[in-house]
Amino acid sequence: MxxxxxxxxxxxxxxxxxxxxxxxxxxxxxxxxxxxxxxxxxxxxxxxxxxxxxxxxxxxxxxxxxxxxxxxxxxxxxxxxxxxxxxxxxxxxxxxxxxxxxxIATETAKVVQKKNIKKVGLLGTKFTMELDFFKDKLSALDIEAIIPEDDDRDFIHDTIFNELGKGLILESTKARYLSIIEKLIDNGAEGIILGCTEIPLLVKQEMVKVPIFDTTLxxxxxxxxxxxx
Known part of the structure; x- marks a missing residue:
């Protein structure tokens, strides 16, 4: 081993x-x-x-x-x-x-590709959502990544550092995340990448109608x- x-x-x-x-x-x-x-x-x-x-x-x-x-x-x-x-x-x-x-992005892209998904919503810190280091690994396999609106990105970024990173799971935060995910689905996302290792603590597959990709797992x-x- x-x-x-x-x-x-x-x-x-x-x-x-x-x-x-x-x-x-x-x-x-x-x-x-x-x-x-x-x-x-x-x-x-x-x-x-x-x-x-x-x-x-x-x-x-x-x-x-x-x-x-x-x-x-x-x-x-x-x-x-x-x-x-x-x-x-x-x-x-x-x-x-x-x-x-x-x-992590290379391995996630492979799993998304196996699902034959071509457009995904990407959640994470603002660095992950706004910069190219993660999205480039997806685009290399012809997968398009879309991200939330500005105020939603600010909310996700803040809660990652001030709640999830400390193990705080709030129902109000969960509801906002699910609303953000729903908007991404409405914009054509066929799957959702939980592109921060804390987000799977909050969002589970049974809460979302399209496949989610738990990057931690x-x-x-x-x-x-x-x-x-």
Whole structure:
């Protein structure tokens, strides 16, 4: 089994799901008391949030690159960035650390393609929704991504950091998310990508009439496949 290096704490809430899903996935394949060989480097979320607010991606890159190097030194054979937004700098990190990096958007795009879906709604932080690092992986497979309106993007971004990232699940927030999703469906979305690893804590498949794509689970499954390859 290959050893995985997980970059977590962004936030700890979703990192806990990664740990759960990866271990469950390994056990499903191998049975018995087989579980993942992995290491987690967990950041103080506040440090990452401060960098984001200052648009200081260079500091974030240096922090994550150093953490990945530490994981490599401890025997990690691949890196899993347990946060969608951090994939803005994923290519640079992979180059600097010289280890395979399992890319969340690449793996999600593959799953969407298998569903023969050509247009998806993309939810996430404003970085994920507005920048191209995630959408480019979709467009490479001829999948169009549409995003919510400005005020809805602001709402999603704020609740990710101030509610979901702290494990706060509010019914009023859930209702607003479902309303946003409905508007995306009305605009032609055939599926919805939950492009922040905290959003699956709030939105479940039974709440939505089109397929949803839980990037936390998809990414975890890809990590399991790598570990057992």
């Amino acid at each position: 290959k050893k995985l290096g997980l970059i977590g704490g962004i936030s700890w809430v979703s990192t806990a799901d990664y740990y759960k899903f990866i271990n469950e996935g390994i056990n499903k394949e191998l049975g018995g008391v087989n579980f993942a060989e992995c290491m987690i480097y967990s950041f103080n979320y506040n440090d990452i949030k401060r960098n984001n607010e200052n648009n200081d991606w260079e500091t974030t890159f240096n922090m994550l690159s150093k953490a990945c190097q530490n994981l490599k030194n401890c025997g990690a054979e691949a890196i899993v960035l347990c946060a969608n937004t951090m994939h803005l700098i994923a290519d640079r990190i992979q180059e600097s650390v010289d280890l395979p990096l399992i890319h 998809i990414h975890s499954n890809a990590a399991v496949a790598f570990a057992l390859s």
